[in-house]
Amino acid sequence: xxxxxxxxxxxxxxxxxxxxxxxxxxxxxxxxxxxxxxxxxxxxxxxxxxxxxxxxxxxx
Amino acid sequence: xxxxxxxxxxxxxxxxxxxxxxxxxxxxxxxxxxxxxxxxxxxxxxxxxxxxxxxxxxxxxxxxxxxxxxxxxxxxxxxxxxxxxxxxxxxxxxxxxxxxxxxxxxxxxxxxxxxxxxxxxxxxxxxxxxxxxxxxxxxxxxxxxxxxxxxxxxxxxxxxxxxxxxxxxxxxxxxxxxxxxxxxxxxxxxxxxxxxxxxxxxxxxxxxxxxxxxxxxxxxxxxxxxxxxxxxxxxxxxxxxxxxxxxxxxxxxxxxxxxxxxxxxxxxxxxxxxxxxxxxxxxxxxxxxxxxxxxxxxxxxxxxxxxxxxxxxxxxxxxxxxxxxxxxxxxxxxxxxxxxxxxxxxxxxxxxxxxxxxxxxxxxxxxxxxxxxxxxxxxxxxxxxxxxxxxxxxxxxxxxxxxxxxxxxxxxxxxxxxxxxxxxxxxxxxxxxxxxxxxxxxxxxxxxxxxxxxxxxxxxxxxxxxxxxxxxxxxxxxxxxxxxxxxxxxxxxxxxxxxxxxxxxxxxxxxxxxxxxxxxxxxxxxxxxxxxxxxxxxxxxxxxxxx
Numbered sequence: 001x002x003x004x005x006x007x008x009x010x011x012x013x014x015x016x017x018x019x020x021x022x023x024x025x026x027x028x029x030x031x032x033x034x035x036x037x038x039x040x041x042x043x044x045x046x047x048x049x050x051x052x053x054x055x056x057x058x059x060x
Numbered sequence: 061x062x063x064x065x066x067x068x069x070x071x072x073x074x075x076x077x078x079x080x081x082x083x084x085x086x087x088x089x090x091x092x093x094x095x096x097x098x099x100x101x102x103x104x105x106x107x108x109x110x111x112x113x114x115x116x117x118x119x120x121x122x123x124x125x126x127x128x129x130x131x132x133x134x135x136x137x138x139x140x141x142x143x144x145x146x147x148x149x150x151x152x153x154x155x156x157x158x159x160x161x162x163x164x165x166x167x168x169x170x171x172x173x174x175x176x177x178x179x180x181x182x183x184x185x186x187x188x189x190x191x192x193x194x195x196x197x198x199x200x201x202x203x204x205x206x207x208x209x210x211x212x213x214x215x216x217x218x219x220x221x222x223x224x225x226x227x228x229x230x231x232x233x234x235x236x237x238x239x240x241x242x243x244x245x246x247x248x249x250x251x252x253x254x255x256x257x258x259x260x261x262x263x264x265x266x267x268x269x270x271x272x273x274x275x276x277x278x279x280x281x282x283x284x285x286x287x288x289x290x291x292x293x294x295x296x297x298x299x300x301x302x303x304x305x306x307x308x309x310x311x312x313x314x315x316x317x318x319x320x321x322x323x324x325x326x327x328x329x330x331x332x333x334x335x336x337x338x339x340x341x342x343x344x345x346x347x348x349x350x351x352x353x354x355x356x357x358x359x360x361x362x363x364x365x366x367x368x369x370x371x372x373x374x375x376x377x378x379x380x381x382x383x384x385x386x387x388x389x390x391x392x393x394x395x396x397x398x399x400x401x402x403x404x405x406x407x408x409x410x411x412x413x414x415x416x417x418x419x420x421x422x423x424x425x426x427x428x429x430x431x432x433x434x435x436x437x438x439x440x441x442x443x444x445x446x447x448x449x450x451x452x453x454x455x456x457x458x459x460x461x462x463x464x465x466x467x468x469x470x471x472x473x474x475x476x477x478x479x480x481x482x483x484x485x486x487x488x489x490x491x492x493x494x495x496x497x498x499x500x501x502x503x504x505x506x507x508x509x510x511x512x513x514x515x516x517x518x519x520x521x522x523x524x525x526x527x528x529x530x531x532x533x534x535x536x537x538x539x540x541x542x543x544x545x546x547x548x549x550x551x552x553x554x555x556x557x558x559x560x561x562x563x564x565x566x567x568x569x570x571x572x573x574x575x576x577x578x579x580x581x582x583x584x585x586x587x588x589x590x591x592x593x594x595x596x597x598x599x600x601x602x603x604x605x606x607x
Contacts, residue, residue, distance in 0.1 A: 006558055013554020016547050020324040021238030026539050029326070033546040040554035044348070048561070049487055052352050056488065058361035 005047030012040030100140045103127075153224040153260075156399030159408075160223070160263050163395025166388050167270040171198050171277060173384030178281040179593075180377030181440065181493045183370070185583025186285045187593025193280040193289070197296050201273040204300035208250055209272060210265055213305035215246020217313045221521060222399030223263050228255035232314055240323040242316035245309050267395065268312075271339050272304050274392075278343025281493035283350045283573070285357050286580050289588045291573045295350075298563055304342050307556050311338045317551065320544045321527040327541025329525035330548040331514070333411075334396035336455030336506025341552045344500020347491065349561040351483075354573045356490030358580055367484050370492075375439050382443040389415050389450050393457040403521035407458065414457045414465040415450065421469025422449020422476070429477045441480070444494045445473035451499055452506040459514035459531045468509050472502045504549050509533075511542030 016036030023029045108128035118124045133143050175194035182190045216232025219225045231247035249256040252265060276296050280287070310317040311332050321329035332338050361367055372378060393415045394408040426445020430438040449469035453460075456468060479497035483489050491497070516532035518524075524531050532538040567573065574580075579587040583599065586592060592599075 006561060009554055009561075010558045011554075013550055013558070016550030016554065018238070019543075019547070020320065020326070026326075026543055029543050030539065030546070033543055033550055036550045037546065037553060040550060040557070044553065044557060045487065049352050049489070052355070053488055056361070057355050057358060058363060058365070058488075 002048050002051035005043045005049075005051060007043075008047055009040045009043030012036045012038070012043060015039060098141055098144075100138075103139050103141060103144060152401045153222075155401040156222045156224075156405070157259075157263050159400035160267050160395060160398050163391035164263075164267040164270050166391025167267075167274065167395065168198075168388075170270075170274055170385050170388030170392070173381045173388060174274075174277045174281070175381070176377040177381030177385070177443070178277075178284055178493050180374040180381060181281070181372035182284050183583070184373040184594055184597060185585060185592075185599050187373070187585065188589045188591055189289065189584035189593075190280070190284050191593065192589055193284070193287070193292050194277055196293070197277045197280055198273055200293055200296050201276045201300040202269055204297045205269050205272050205305070206251060206265075207301065209301045209305040210252070210268060211248060211250040211305075212245045212302065213272075213308035213313045214264055214268055215248040215250075215313070216243060216309070217246065217264075220260065220264065220398060222397070222403055222405065223260040226258065226260040226264055228258050228261055229264070232309075240319075243309065243314050243319065244316070245306060246313050264398075267398070268308070271335060271392075272300055272308070274335075275304050275339045275343040275346075276300055278340070278495045278499045279347045279350055281495040282347035282491045283354050284492045285584065286354060286574050287350075288571075288573055288575050289584075291567060291571055294571065295564055295567055295573075298567075299346060299560070303346065303556065303559055303563065304338075306559075307342055307551065308338050310551070311548065317544075317548055318525045320547060321525050321540075325540060326544040326547070327511075327538050328523075328527040328529075328531045328544070330544050331459065331510050331524060331531045331541065332455045332507060332548065333458035333510070334393045334454045336451060336453075336503045336509075337548050337552055339503075340451045340454060340499040341503030341507065341549075342556055344496055344498075344503050345552055345557040346560040346564075347495045348489075348500055349557055349564055350573075351489040351491055351496060353561070353564050353568050356488070357492075358577060360490040361488060365488055367488075372440065378440055379443050382446050385447060386416075386419055386450060389419070389454075393454055396458065397520070404519040407518060407520075410462075411457045413462055414453055414460060417462055417465040418449040418453030418457075418469035418472065419446050420449070421466045422446050422452070422473035425449075425470045425473030426477050427473075429474050433477075440494075441477055444480070444498050445476050447498050448472040448476035448502040451502040452509060454503075455506040456510045456513055458520070459510055459518050459533075461515050461517070464509075464513040464515065468506070468513065472505060475505055476502055504552065507545050507548050507552075508542070511545035514538075514541065 016033045019029045019032035023032055106127045108126050109123040114123055130143055130147055132139050175191055178194060179187050179190045214229055217229045219227060229248050232243045233245050233247055234241045234243050276299055309315040311330055317330035319329055320326040359368055360370060390412055394411045397405045397408055399405045400408055423442050423446035427437045427442040430441045449472045452468050452472035453465055476497050479501040480494050483491055483496050512533045512535055514531045514533035516530040516536050518530050532541060534542045575584060
């Protein structure tokens with residue numbers, strides 16, 4: 001799950017950076033960049049961190 | 061509660077009363093006389109002080125520094141207009157050199173502030189270890205940056221007019237993507253050799269190096285009290301050599317984020333005046349990656365996941381450290397003009413005032429938040445709110461007005477407190493000093509704040525990132541600038557975090573980040589450093605932790 005999280009986080013960056021080539025209008029780019037940020041945040045907070053929390057020291 | 065609300069009301073009523081005071085109108089300036097051309101003959105007619113007068117001493121300082129001190133290019137022809145003009149040019153660059161170097165010295169002193177803030181927020185049994193990390197992060201970071209980091213970041217920045225041109229920094233590796241050139245990393249300046257043995261490049265190196273070191277030292281605060289010293293050295297070296305310089309190039313070295321304006325019409329490209337994103341967010345997201353990988357300190361969380369407070373051992377050190385950092389911030393932000401003369405650089409006064417206002421506002425909002433929520437004005441959170449305000453104003457400080465600075469600081473202080481709670485209670489992460497929230501969350505907020513609050517009044521030589529005009533945010537009419545800023549945020553979260561996480565996860569697998577449980581409970585000073593930070597103190601034994 002942690003590895004998937006890393007991929008998802010990076011994909012969020014690609015979506016945001018790629019927005020400038022995919023969209024020409026400011027509004028469309030804004031939406032795509034916000035989607036990219038949301039995807040990256042999900043990768044970090046929703047996938048990577050929970051994967052590491054499974055074996056957290058305080059659970060042992 | 062009523063007392064808190066009363067205190068809050070009085071404070072802000074006084075503040076608003078101050079704002080409402082009217083100023084007396086200034087006298088109208090006298091009409092300027094028409095300029096008269098100066099010739100060589102005029103200059104030759106300027107008399108130097110007499111030798112006998114100079115020999116008698118100059119206690120008033122009215123004779124020292126005159127036409128006699130101007131170097132003459134051709135001794136036979138005597139002083140010419142050309143000599144004077146050349147000296148004026150050199151004086152402008154000299155002023156900028158001195159300004160940038162002195163502000164760089166101030167930023168270097170921030171290392172001392174970070175060191176005592178982090179040590180004070182840790183426990184006494186780890187004081188030597190925490191101080192040593194903060195001490196040697198300066199050296200290990202500088203070594204990495206000198207070897208390769210500076211080259212990657214600034215090797216292709218091109219001419220920096222304020223520093224006399226810096227023409228040797230002319231190599232940027234570029235790829236062609238989505239119809240445009242994307243600068244990825246610089247190639248000149250490795251170990252400051254060859255043509256980069258240049259006075260302007262040296263100023264640039266010193267100033268950029270101390271910024272990079274600030275980012276590195278943020279991570280040590282999060283991972284303190286359980287980070288293996290050898291792993292800290294390796295991790296910090298890689299961050300100073302590659303992670304920081306790469307994003308630094310994209311934002312400040314002429315890379316693809318800086319050219320979002322010229323290439324795609326997004327405002328003035330990614331604009332980060334002094335580094336909310338480049339310095340603080342890089343440190344903050346790397347700290348987040350480290351907090352996930354290294355895990356919390358033993359005893360930080362109970363078995364049901366609720367957090368225990370682990371108070372620092374010296375709040376006096378913490379607040380003194382905050383003051384030292386605030387002092388250093390007067391180098392951090394105003395120094396980022398890279399000059400004090402010409403090209404709109406007199407705005408350094410505005411940058412300095414914005415900086416102090418945002419810090420003030422951040423400390424107030426964090427203090428009142430804690431007071432209202434928990435009944436006491438928590439000292440460490442007030443200090444962190446102060447720093448959060450400073451972090452958040454770092455990117456916008458050169459582009460916004462004082463009122464916006466106060467608003468940014470007020471938001472930052474509360475955001476810091478909320479983020480600290482979220483990181484600890486929801487994410488179950490142990491951040492000893494709150495660096496993820498102070499530098500990460502508020503660094504990202506500062507980047508966004510440029511895209512919202514930049515008022516379009518700044519003018520640094522008529523353009524920014526190659527786009528004519530002033531950086532202007534959404535509230536003043538340019539939505540494209542906000543998009544450029546958000547792409548910067550996405551890059552910090554999606555690229556910099558991923559890079560930091562992968563590097564440190566590999567290091568965890570091959571070397572190991574964390575000391576053993578026995579070492580952690582005993583304290584890292586003796587096992588890791590060989591000596592206690594406070595050898596004459598009687599340290600309390602680690603309590604037996606209940607579920």
